[in-house]
Amino acid sequence: MLTRPRLLLMSWLLALSAGALASDAAHRVQIASLPQQDGKPLALSGYWFPAANGAEAKARPAVLLLHGCGGALGRQADQLSERMHSYRTLLNQEGWHVLVLDSLSPRGERELCTQRIGSRQVTMRERRRDTLGALQWLAARAEVDPARLALLGWSNGGSTVLASTAADHEEVQANPAKPRAAVAFYPGCEAELKRGYRAQAPLLMLLGAADDWTPAKPCEQLAAAVPKQLGSAAIQFQSYAGAYHGFDSAAPMRLRREVPNGVNPGAGVHVGGNAQAWAASREALLGFLREQLK
Template identity: 60%
Template sequence: MSSPIQSLAGLAALLLGLGAGGAQATQAQVQVPSLDQREGQALPLIGHWFAAKAATSAKPAPAVLLLHGCGGPYDKKGGLSERMLDYVSVLNAEGWHALVLDSLTPRGEKELCTQKIGTRAVTMTERRRDTFGALQWLSARPEVDAQRLALLGWSNGGSTVLASSNTQHPEVKAATEKALKPRAAVAFYPGCEADLKRGYSPSAPLLILSGGSDDWTAAAPCQALVKASETLSLAKPQIKVYPGAFHGFDSSAPVRLRADVPNGVTPGAGVHVGGQPAAREASRQDMLSFLREQLK
């Protein structure tokens, strides 16, 4: 099987039929410098850039940074996953740019899901610095409105959204003081325990979308985080919890037990992952309504 780099090389300027009515968006593989360093040099990350069709330097458009979960952004064949391409299509149809960031391949990792928390080489520190590097990269592009950037993440990427927008963390506070922050942030089924413990004060309006039956990253800590953060910030976070929905409820895949995942509400018992049509549709509309309001 070819690597993600090999299978995606040469995609620059490739036109893909994306968005409503087959609207065209240009996809290019790009290099995005992380704020994480290796031997004094910025670590180069792999990015997949989907420019909104009508945006120009004279009329820049908002941009959304897509942050993958513990499984990375690719499918088993090495191409971008169905989830990533689906959301890119939706975002481009709104007239927004989209950047899919790969935090794993440049660090020699394929996935984190089967690794115990506490043993992972790629942590929220690395992913936070990747996020800031990507925001910096987006801000420098002439076709991007640097005042209208958004974060969108799933699972481990959802936790990255929290870790990258919590001004209680020194790195986030420093970035915010340099105006390096998103206009809005959306986190699908994130793990909220770490930022709940730290105390969460968002640098931007935040929407959390959680499954009521999620036994991997439970909704309860996220509900507690939202409630507790009301006393720390003027930007009150929002949360939507979809009854009966498991982890990955926005997928079209059937629910299955992943016994290979060592983390979760009951460590060692595995976790359930899979889609729920009602939650998939509702969360899509909730996400779009929120981003439309924040990026207008």
């Protein structure tokens, strides 16, 4: 017998599939990152999904999607991943514009998951600069309300959400386009916790309590430290019992031994979907963004 969360997810997936078939294909766009180490901006790939009739109505909110270490693309190099497609459809159905940003392909990278964090060529600095450049691109569009921008990221992209909303970082402070809200699925929080993170915008973190890749505890500690950080926007979190990394999918649970990072380096990490956590996190995501972007 199907449980209620699974029934809800099946209904949602069917609706998303219908919406995807009925919608226009993505508009491929170029996004200028902030200047790189050589002082020059980098042209990034973007996939622009305007909300239906967006040009005919008043300016609408826009959500910037930031991929995890696996990149924005699926198995075929010219197509977005299933996760990016499903979430952009969900957000388009809310009447919001969506931009999916690809930080890896323009740099000749396919994925970062199997690379040790200290050896990665695409670091959090590059991803933050990409994000800030994309926010400027969104704010300059006539159909976008620059006062209602949001960030949404997963894993490495969730960490990018934190890095791009760190109120004390000089690049974040200087960027003219600022998000009104930010959501991070299972980010790595250790670095920002050590730095004394202050949120530039209201932040929601959606965490797997059993996550052994990017554990929930540092993120919970980060949220608990917010009252001590004067001038920080509010931080909320939801931790889902029994949920591992990548819980917002229908993928079966598996051990990825090729991943060198995680709670137990060298032992691999668990990744897989959790129907109950997926359904609950989807409702939390939409409720948060509806409130922040109204």
